[in-house]
Amino acid sequence: MAVVDYIQDRSRTLKPAFDPAKNPLRLWASLSLRQWGYFLVGFFAWTWDAFDFHTVTITYPELSATFDRTTKQISVGITLVLMFRPLGAATFGLAADRYGRKWPFVANCILLIIFELGTGFCQTYSQFLAIRALFGFAMGGIYGNAAATALEDCPEAARGMMSGIFQSGYPFGYLLATVFWKAFDENTPHGWRALFWFGAGPPVLLIIARLAMAETDTFQGRIPLRGARPSIGDFAEEIKLAVVRHWRILLYLIALMTGFNFMSHGTQDLFPLMLRNKYGFDSTHITLIQVTANLGGVTGGTVVGFGSQIFGRRFSIIAACILGAALLYPYTFVSGPGLYAAVFLEQFCVQGAWGVIPIHLIELSPAAFRTFVVGTSYQLGNLVSAASNSIETAIGERYPLPARDGERIYDYSLVICIFAACVFVYNILVTGIGPERRGMALSNDDLDEELGPDMVSDTWDMQQSIPARRY
Template sequence: MAVVEYLHGRSKTLKPTLDPATNPIRLWTSLSLRQWMYFLVGVFAWTWDAFDFHSVTLTYPDLSRTFNKSTKEISVGVTLVLMCRPLGAAIFGLAADRYGRKWPFIVNNFLLIFFELGTGFCQTYSQFLAVRALFGFAMGGIYGNAAATALEDCPEAARGLMSGIFQNGYPLGYLLATVFWKAFDENTPHGWRALFWFGAGPPIVLILARLVMAETDTFQGRIPLRGARPGVKDSLEEIKLALARHWGVLLYLVLLMTGFTFLSHGTQDLYPLMLRNKYDFNSTQITLVQVTANLGGCLGGAVVGYGSQIFGRRFSIIISCILGAALLYPYTFVSGPGLYAAAFFEQFCVQGAWGVIPIHLIELSPVAFRTLVVGTSYQLGNLVSAASNSIETAIGERYPLPERDGEKIYDYSLVICIFTACVFFYTILITSVGPEKRGTALSSDDDDAEELERDTASDTWDMHHSGPMIRY
């Protein structure tokens, strides 16, 4: 009965409670210079995170020649990055929630610089795998901290719009990686290594900017967490406490992010291969389609993110998924000029739904463990969906088409269409039964109050049994 009542309550809350629409320009101008600085640092960190990740996927052939390995073996480096990211998200997220956003962010970027440079100097395949695994650990800490830094100080009315713009950092990072790889490819004697060396440079700007900026106002406004307990053992105890107290929220967010990451991987990863293999597109045509799709994604993230502030987070996600599912057939089975429009609007819907995610995760996460929960749920969902490329490829080989010039052709259109339709349905279902806290306060919650009560009790004990103590 409790489950039935809960589901009935969820269905009732899907009806959008229309909030008055505010001019987007007015929303932008509502941010102070300080808030804009935090937002720009956060969104640039997320953008460059995507740049670093796609640096490997764009250089598969060159890495294969350098290390004398197949593309499948080189892809192990990407798998290791995905496997190590949840660990980095948990450790850096806990540090950011416990000690502040600033210094974990700075340390995180130092590690990214070090491992990105190290990738460019790798001489053996084993070195490459080891460095990429360490890089994945550092990379995992970026998303949660960057999202908190960018969004938790934003005015309430501007959260949806700024969330959509923040999420656009991912397609923007992919575009920048493509552009710079084209610039470096065959124009430098160092080949693929130059892209990684270049990728290590911009995080220096992030470090310098963050050094001169204080903690976010939201973090400073929280009830002070006194009696910090450093050390590995105590950090593990903190993670255990967070899991014991918030396992339900974390589990739901992991399930939600699994659907979303399957959605982006399902519509994007195999798409260039489909265009080349089935429709015989050349590299220029594929690039044009991809650029068109990413431009649609950037616009969709901002528009739907803004709309979620008016219609609600879940309602906006569900409508985007319904429209995206309706566009799957032209997205995968049209090969004429109409393909560009289909790609634009398909990614408009996919990235539009994604545009709601950063602020939706922040609002649902407990304040005291915000960075930990946001980053870890995102990275665990990403880890679960990492096999989407392999799944689609394996299924596609069961649907062969007539060969062309001796090349085996597979009906990847059918696979992408059916696979992604199932993912859309799953995402709609998991979103509809989940909670929503649009407009909730982002400064303090019960975790902070309990922490203060626990520390106060500890202080009282110290004063009565050991004399007055100063707790740092």
């Protein structure tokens, strides 16, 4: 009966809140210069994380030729990155929650520089896989720390909009990767390697900017409650505590992030290959289409994120997923001029749903383990969806098209369409049954309850009892 009551409550609370809309310009002005500084560092860190990831997805053919491997084998490099991300998320997330956002972020960026440079110098397929696995560990630590840095000090009324802008860093990073790849592909003798070497540069600027800034106000407010810094044994105990105390909300967020990662990777990663193989588009045409798609993503993340402050987090996500599912056919089967509108609107919906996620995760996460829960749930969702590229390429090989210039090509349109449709339905269901805590005070600290000796309640129950606007 408790389960039935909960599901009925979830369905009733999907009714849009219709809170009064505020002028976006006034919301931007409500952030202080200090808050803008934190936001921009977090935004550009997330942007470059996306750039680094997509340097592989957009260079599949060149990597295949260099290492003499099939596209499916090269996609293993993507799978390894996704598989090792949770380890980095847990490591850097716990460090950021215990020691501060600043120094774990700096260490994280240093590793990104090293492994991005290393990828550009790989000479064998084995080296490529090894360095991408290490890169996955470093990349895993970015999301949780960047999201906490960017959003936890934001004024409550501006959270939805700033969350959408923050998440738009992902399609913006993809757009930058596409544009710079186009520039390097035609103007350097080093081919794909130059793109990876270039990718190691901007994190240096992020390190310099973060070193010039203090900890966020929200984190500093919790420092007196943290006590002395723990030993390695105490640190291990905190890891156990975080999992044992918050396993329900962590499992839910992992399930949510699994669907969202399948949605983004399923609609994006093989799309350039589909355009090249099935429709015979050249690199210039593909670049224009990808730029259009990512402009749609940037717009969607901002608009839907802003809308979630008015209509509610869950309602906004579900609405974007329904529209995205309806647009799948033109997205994958139209090859004429209408393709530009289709890709813009499809990624508007995909990244629009994603635009709600950063603040939704932060609001649902326990304050004392915010970076750990946000980053780890996101990256474990990535881990579950790690084989999305391999699954799609493997299924695609069952639907061959006539060979072109002696090259085998496959009907990835059909695969992407069916695969993404299933994922959209999954996301609608999981989001619909989940909790929401729009409007909660992010400065609340539940550390005394979490670390006290007589812990009996769990986070899920606590979410239903803490005074906050419930929808």
